Amino acid sequence: MVRDVDxxxxxxxxxxxxxxxxxxxxxxxxxxxxxxxxxxILDISDRELFGISVSSEESYLFLDPGExxxxxxxxxxxxxxxxxxxCGGLRRSLLHSFRSYPNPKPQPAIKSDEPVVYFRVRFxxxxxxxxxxxxxxxxxxxxxxNVLEYNLxxxxxxxxxxxxxxxxxxxxNAPNICMRSIKQGNESLPVYFNVSAYYPPKILAExxxxxxxxxxxxxxxxxxxxxxxxxxxxxxxxxxKKNSNFNMHLYNLPRLRQPRFAVWLGVTPDGLLIxxxxxxxxxxxxxxxxxxxxxxxxxKNRSLFVFxxxxxxxxxxxxxxxxxxxxxxxxxxxMHFFQATAELCAPHAAGLLDKIExxxxxxxxx
Numbered sequence: 001m002v003r004d005v006d007x008x009x010x011x012x013x014x015x016x017x018x019x020x021x022x023x024x025x026x027x028x029x030x031x032x033x034x035x036x037x038x039x040x041i042l043d044i045s046d047r048e049l050f051g052i053s054v055s056s057e058e059s060y061l062f063l064d065p066g067e068x069x070x071x072x073x074x075x076x077x078x079x080x081x082x083x084x085x086x087c088g089g090l091r092r093s094l095l096h097s098f099r100s101y102p103n104p105k106p107q108p109a110i111k112s113d114e115p116v117v118y119f120r121v122r123f124x125x126x127x128x129x130x131x132x133x134x135x136x137x138x139x140x141x142x143x144x145x146n147v148l149e150y151n152l153x154x155x156x157x158x159x160x161x162x163x164x165x166x167x168x169x170x171x172x173n174a175p176n177i178c179m180r181s182i183k184q185g186n187e188s189l190p191v192y193f194n195v196s197a198y199y200p201p202k203i204l205a206e207x208x209x210x211x212x213x214x215x216x217x218x219x220x221x222x223x224x225x226x227x228x229x230x231x232x233x234x235x236x237x238x239x240x241k242k243n244s245n246f247n248m249h250l251y252n253l254p255r256l257r258q259p260r261f262a263v264w265l266g267v268t269p270d271g272l273l274i275x276x277x278x279x280x281x282x283x284x285x286x287x288x289x290x291x292x293x294x295x296x297x298x299x300k301n302r303s304l305f306v307f308x309x310x311x312x313x314x315x316x317x318x319x320x321x322x323x324x325x326x327x328x329x330x331x332x333x334x335m336h337f338f339q340a341t342a343e344l345c346a347p348h349a350a351g352l353l354d355k356i357e358x359x360x361x362x363x364x365x366x
Contacts, residue, residue, distance in 0.1 A: 011069060012114040013038055013052070016121070016141035022114060025069050032065035038119045043134040050138065051122035054078050058320055059251040061327040062122055074115040077323065123335055124247045124269050127236050133229060140169065140232045143239045146246040148200050152275075153282035154244045156207055157215075162239060163198040164219035169231035174220040182217065189213050202282065240269075245285070248273065251328065254320050265317055267332055269339055272306065272315075289315065291339050299329035 011034055013021040021041065023034050035052045044050065053060040054077045061077055121142040130136045147162055167174070171193070181189050191213050195204060199212065223231065240247035248268040255262060264283055266273035271290040277283045289306060298305045302322050306315040319325045 009070070010114040012116045014116065014118045015042065016119060016138045016145065018141075018145065021119075027068070027070045029069050030065065031063045031067050031069060031072075034069070034117070035065060035119070042119075042138055044138055045132050046130070046135040049121060049123050049125065049130075049135065050119060053118045053120050053122075055116070055118060056321070056324060058253070058324050059249060060118060060120060061324065062120075062331060063117070069115075072115075122331070123339075124249070124267075125339075126269055127233070127240060130236070133232075136229075136232055136236065140235055143236060143246050146248075146250075147239060148197075150246060150250055151200055151202055151277075151283050152244070152246060153284045156203065158238070158244050159199060159203050160212070160215045160219055162235060162244075163216050164223060165231045165235040165238070166198050167193055167216070167220050168223040168226050169228045169235060172228070173224050174217060178217045178221060182221065189217060192217075245273070249331070250275070250283075251319075251324075254318055256318070267335060272332070291336055294336060297329055297333050297336070299325045301325065304328055304332070 008024050008026055011023050011025055013023065013034060015021060015038065021038060023037055025034065031052050035050070036047070039047050039050070051062040053062045054074060056078055063072065121139060130139055144166060147159070175192055177190055178192060189210065191209070195209065195212065203212070238244060245266070245268060248266040251265040251267070253263045253265055260278070262277040264275035264277060266275055266285070271288060271293070273285050274287040275283045275285050293308050293312070295307045295309045298307065302319050302325050304317045304319065304325055306317070308314070319328065
């Protein structure tokens, strides 16, 4: 790490909305110090849901809060030079709203002398466990990134629905030119937002851009005057449903003797979810393992073992690196315990969600 004349070094933190924060650290600085500094900037009170991580070949590895930053071998932990989500933030101030955008351009890689870490959701939870607006915004920003990054198989209409909610949360009402274009039946519609900030690359490759803009515009117009807090609530709610579950960690597992498809392991509020991916295709969920089915976890060398209840067997998940196996074991064990607590968090609120869905919003939105 490069140090200044005062023997300090800098750490670059990528926030959930993909903005960058550079902090100055001393030899005595610990992971928890930069974590709390980021929480103060984001005004987050529910800090137990988040953590500081590094990007590795298989996913993100969360750092021990008590570990000294000066003692961390970041090159060893990252295990790869492949950057994740280096672009600017998602907020309106960093988006050129109402400007015409051509086909999206690839985003530049991070060029930095500082070690790069990521402030991310560590424990994914049901929406009724999110209490304050700042926490919900950070959580929403994380799901926005997951939608762009995970390549999960979902109907195009669902991606459009999420994009419209994201636009309403970030930019407010659609500009007047959109309403005029729809009423006049114009074949050529203005591309009034950065499509690559709201749609994953595979959607942009498979769906005609003009049709995608038209669908997004109609959904966005239907959300007229919806306040950002409500749009954020519904984004989280919809992005956490079983048929569109971006509310999880996703780990890429090495290919075994069957090279026809890749295997991904999702870590969700409900348990583990195994995914498959054909070559260059969408990632599809296959087999769930609920937390209630799990007796305990173990890891050895480069493998994670999931022991099921009542001697129902052992699931073996090989990984590429022993470091990943140990970090994944720690994360899953903590999340297994955390979810037992989360289920007790505001249980009455969970019962209200179905009632909310029958309200004015659903009638307008659908």
